[in-house]
Amino acid sequence: MLGIELPVFAFSHCRDVVVEVSKAGGMGVLGASGFPPERLEEELAWIDAHVDGKPYGVDLLIPNTYEKRAVGKLDIASLIPKEFSEFLARKCDEANIPPLPEAEAKALLKEQLDKVQMTPEEATGLLDVALRHPIKLLVNALGTPPRETVKMIQDRGIRVASLIGKVDHARAQVEAGVDFVVAQGSEAGGHTGNISSMVLWPQVIDAVAPMPVLAAGGIARGSQMAAAITMGAAGVWTGSIWLGTAQSELEPKLKQRLFAAKSEDAIQSRAMTGKPCRMLRSEFSEMWQQPGAPATLPMPLQTIATAEMRMRIQRAGVEPYMSYPVGQVVGDMNSETSVRQVVMTMLEEFLDAAGWLTMLVEESI
């Protein structure tokens, strides 16, 4: 369907990872939903220049409508309770997290607000940028895209897929006409549902058959890939494992924290976005559990309200507070590796595991 040699899909915000995975025979998918259109244009131009014509994809929010809407800009900042801002300020003081230059802090807030209050035209702008490049796959990060938008994209020879974490959502995607779904278990990094991969995958595979299903959540090893394929998945969708490669642009300090973490350190928390998001446990995720801490705000207020603190933590490299969305496979990531190494090891382990099962079954018959 996609002209790839290995059914390994790699979600990454780093263009180098996307290019390397595609060149290794898999399918790199650029996570672009947080990018402004100009940035996406720049990244895709770079990928086109380096990917040697191999297929790659983009993951973004497909806008729900093309219609113009008069969206009055709300004063969102005023919706953040005073105690909440005071709590953040106190925490920054306690941890000696240096402030941002004032102008930068203002620009950051504006950027956050602009992103949240994106009009349908602006959202379409991101999709338009993607469609100007020779992408082979467009993945919808959240919700169900409109049928006509899916068709418009497919008519350009691009396959459309959607991420889902529930059987009902998978069925809605079939209705919307996507080419395949990515079934993501609760062990995945970022926003996920509550159903684990082992339980979710076969249910989704049954529900949407004969539509292909990619397995996501908890995949970093070839044996996990073999398990997914055994259960009927058409391929695997991975994310966390690439964060630890030399091609990932993650801060070195954060990489080291990921390498030191165990699986139980990848917790579900509302700290970052207000929605349950699996991320590395840190002082930032834990401070909301302390007595006297305010409740987290609903999405998107939590993202906006904490943006400055998170940026301050990152700029100053305050390690105990540093966090990042990551799945439970973080426990398997122990030192820096390379994209090519990950792909090769995964393939080797996959063939070992498949060979093992074949041998067992032949012996027992």
Add this chain to the structure above:
Amino acid sequence: MLGIELPVFAFSHCRDVVVEVSKAGGMGVLGASGFPPERLEEELAWIDAHVDGKPYGVDLLIPNTYEKRAVGKLDIASLIPKEFSEFLARKCDEANIPPLPEAEAKALLKEQLDKVQMTPEEATGLLDVALRHPIKLLVNALGTPPRETVKMIQDRGIRVASLIGKVDHARAQVEAGVDFVVAQGSEAGGHTGNISSMVLWPQVIDAVAPMPVLAAGGIARGSQMAAAITMGAAGVWTGSIWLGTAQSELEPKLKQRLFAAKSEDAIQSRAMTGKPCRMLRSEFSEMWQQPGAPATLPMPLQTIATAEMRMRIQRAGVEPYMSYPVGQVVGDMNSETSVRQVVMTMLEEFLDAAGWLTMLVEESI
């Protein structure tokens, strides 16, 4: 190691399930940790009379010490806050849940308290009962058993295993000298950790190699079994799936509620025991989330404090409040089946899945 034909282990509190699974070539394991010694004696005698000499096992808490200890009996009931008891009474009134006869309520409380304040001698009593029967396997339900107790059991020709949900705990079991471990992912029913099967199993398999590992959590289908074996598990440990069989003694109303449930209805809650326990969502699990509800009490107080209400719900069959520990595979259970049918379907699906993988790999080489 155990003289069984199929590497399928079935945990159940129902002797009929244990017998039927063992007779079908698997290994029935009676969950006995809640039984008084006389009850266990009775159940095991029945199993011995019906199992046709096939191997079976028992799951209980292996006592941590043989030493006599003077355990002063605390007035545990006095540790339950008044507001807590009032909250339960109010909820029972609101839902019109009929009371138990007074004598019965008293006996129930005594039974709960006795269970909690079990002396080491009493706990040993349960183990002694098990050892008087021709069991082939003893599974330790919680914690790490003492090395000398493990050896004493093994010297009688009985294999010893332990349930674990974390890699560190698996290593401790190796130290204790058990024959194998059961690695249970967070999707399982009952008390579990937070790491999903897909991530946990390969980590535990690596950590304890060459000791065999059974895969538990999220297994109700043959394709899931094939996935576990592919990843290197020596066999599978199942529980929830047997609740829906004709051989299960679960109340018919509760069975129907399980058949109607989706995977997302198997939630982690502290409502039953004070520790996170995966169970069917019900008014009983949800009432602790309501505004004004007290916090759940630590184990074992929550179990004791809620015992009467839970018994009232069960006796009167108040459906919206009925719950039971169950894993996320509850979403795959839709109508009553039989033990034999489950075993046969699982085996068929297993061979299908294994054949599918073999074919794929052969084609791609």
